[in-house]
Amino acid sequence: MTRALFPVILAGGKGERFWPLSRQNRPKQFLNLDGSSRSLLQATADRLLPLAGGWDRLLVITSSQIAQGVKEQLPELPPNNLLVESQGRDTAAAVAWTSLEINKRHGDDAIIGFFPADHWIADQDVFAHTINAAIELAANTAAIVTLGIKPTFPSTGYGYIEQGEKIGCFNDLPAYHVNRFTEKPDRQTAENFLATERFSWNSGMFIFRAGVVLKELHIHAPEIIEPLIQHGPDIYPQLPKKSIDYALMEKTNLTHVLPVDFGWDDLGDWNAIERLLKKEDSPNVELGTHVGLDTKGAIVYTNNADEVVVTIGLEDVVIVRDRNVTLVVKKDRTQEIKQILKTLQSDPRFTELL
Numbered sequence: 001m002t003r004a005l006f007p008v009i010l011a012g013g014k015g016e017r018f019w020p021l022s023r024q025n026r027p028k029q030f031l032n033l034d035g036s037s038r039s040l041l042q043a044t045a046d047r048l049l050p051l052a053g054g055w056d057r058l059l060v061i062t063s064s065q066i067a068q069g070v071k072e073q074l075p076e077l078p079p080n081n082l083l084v085e086s087q088g089r090d091t092a093a094a095v096a097w098t099s100l101e102i103n104k105r106h107g108d109d110a111i112i113g114f115f116p117a118d119h120w121i122a123d124q125d126v127f128a129h130t131i132n133a134a135i136e137l138a139a140n141t142a143a144i145v146t147l148g149i150k151p152t153f154p155s156t157g158y159g160y161i162e163q164g165e166k167i168g169c170f171n172d173l174p175a176y177h178v179n180r181f182t183e184k185p186d187r188q189t190a191e192n193f194l195a196t197e198r199f200s201w202n203s204g205m206f207i208f209r210a211g212v213v214l215k216e217l218h219i220h221a222p223e224i225i226e227p228l229i230q231h232g233p234d235i236y237p238q239l240p241k242k243s244i245d246y247a248l249m250e251k252t253n254l255t256h257v258l259p260v261d262f263g264w265d266d267l268g269d270w271n272a273i274e275r276l277l278k279k280e281d282s283p284n285v286e287l288g289t290h291v292g293l294d295t296k297g298a299i300v301y302t303n304n305a306d307e308v309v310v311t312i313g314l315e316d317v318v319i320v321r322d323r324n325v326t327l328v329v330k331k332d333r334t335q336e337i338k339q340i341l342k343t344l345q346s347d348p349r350f351t352e353l354l
Contacts, residue, residue, distance in 0.1 A: 003139050004057060005131065005207070006110055007048040008098045011041055011062040011070055011117035012088050016338050017269035020325035021301065024354050029117035030069055033267060034276050035287075040267070041073050041117045047124050048115060051131050059083065059102070060117075061094045087237040092247035095206075096225050097233055099213050108211025111138050114244075116204050120276060122263020130260045133171035134207040141167075143256045144216065145207040146178070146249065148200025150261040154190035157268060159183045159202035159245065161257050162193075170258075178255040181245060200259045202245065204266070216254060221247040269334040270318045273299055288321070299331070325353055 015028020022028040029041040038046065045058065052058045055076050061083040062070050070082060083098055095114060102110050113131065121127050134145045148161045163176035181202065185193065193199035217225040224247060227235045249255055265272050274285050284295060288302030288309065295311040302309055302321040309319055318334060320327040329337065344350040 003111055003135055004053045005048075005051045005113050005135055006057050006059065006102050006106065007052050007113045007115060008102075009041065009044050009048070009058070009060045009115055009117050010091060010094055011060050011066075012085060012094065013116070013118060015118060016341055017334060018267075019337055019341060020320060020322045020327055020353065021303070024065065025069065027066055027069075028267065030066075030073060033273060034120055039073060040120070041070070043121075044115060044117050044119065045074055045077075047121060047127060048113075051113075051128060051135075056081070059098060061085065061098050063088050083233075085236055086233070088241075089236060089239045090241045091204075091244040092221060092224050092242040093228075093236065093239045095213070095244045095248075096217055096221070096228055097236070099210055099217070100225075100228055103210040103214060106210070108209065108214075109139075110210045111135050111207065112210055112213070113207040114205065116266070118267050119203075119205075120265045120267055120272075126260075126262035129171060130173065130258060130262060131207070133173040133175070134258055136170040137175050137256060137258070138207050138209055138212075140170075141256075142212050142254055143175075143208065144213060144249070144252060144254045145175070145256050145258060147203045147205045147207075148257040148259045149203050149264045150259060151194050151199065151201055154187060154194050155201065156184055156187055156190055158266075160185065160190070160193055160199045161202050163198050163200070163257050163259060167256065173258055173260070175256050175258050178257050181250045183245075200257065203260075203264065204245075206244070206249070212254065213248075216248060216252045220251040269337070270299055270301075270320065270329075271331055271334055273301070274331075297331070 011029050015022040018028045030039050032039050056078060059081045060070055064084050064086055067084045099112055102112055137143050137145050160182045162179040164179035165177045167175050224239055265275055277285050284298040286300045290300040290309045292311045295314045297316040298314055299318045300309050307321060316331045318329050318331055344353055
């Protein structure tokens with residue numbers, strides 16, 4: 001029988017590349033971006049609850065700035081299961097604090113899974129089957145399990161995982177030792193990775209036993225785990241800002257990968273909307289009312305039913321109208337939205353736009 005999981009939703013991100021729709025008090029995880037009635041955070045909770053067996057085993061870690069919003073989005077979440085970071089210190093601190101808390105409540109053998117709040121998953125049944133395989137692997141070996149997404153194109157925006165020796169099958173899925181992690185390669189390297197069929201995208205989803213990950217954190221990231229043990233979360237602002245990949249996953253010898261294919265997108269910027277919602281018979285992706293002449297490859301968004309976006313002679317652009325902001329950007333430059341936000345942050349006239 002498959003053991004129950006303690007899923008943890010990582011919900012502290014800002015989602016700046018979805019500005020102006022995503023703002024400080026309404027980050028990406030609070031948005032509905034795929035046309036469904038549930039926000040990304042709510043959809044993440046929906047697919048994890050069956051694996052947890054109920055709200056009492058589901059935890060969320062988030063920032064103090066949006067904690068109230070998380071409570072409103074997930075009113076059934078027990079107050080004790082919402083961990084609020086006084087200051088964002090990236091994912092290593094979040095994983096360490098939450099793992100310590102679950103270990104304190106449920107012991108070394110508690111199986112923990114970490115899941116970003118802003119991912120889109122196509123096939124929920126295959127996802128559940130995959131997580132049960134990861135639970136089986138983590139329960140029976142001293143493994144830190146990561147899910148590797150089968151690449152569909154040579155992305156230069158994702159990290160890659162190279163699979164090594166096969167260690168067996170779990171819930172009918174093959175598992176492998178991890179040979180190495182590679183961060184965001186150039187195009188040629190990404191194409192070479194895909195040609196070998198040994199590489200998968202790093203999904204940022206991890207499963208392990210509490211005792212296993214805490215031991216490895218003591219070895220590889222003592223500067224994070226030891227202050228948390230000695231001082232508790234009050235020490236949070238003084239912890240180093242590191243990702244769990246850099247602090248632990250790239251250093252430990254216990255990483256294993258399950259290559260999986262359940263339809264996945266990390267919704268990194270506005271171009272993700274096209275990947276999710278593009279229809280073959282339509283030249284553009286339209287969320288809202290758009291009237292176009294000689295316009296193709298556009299992503300158009302407005303959340304005001306009374307507004308109309310009219311375009312003439314445009315190609316491969318993103319147009320977003322939200323409240324008091326209109327964004328127009330070439331699709332291949334959406335990553336630069338973060339630079340514009342830095343400019344806005346430096347000018348007091350634009351505080352309300354952030």
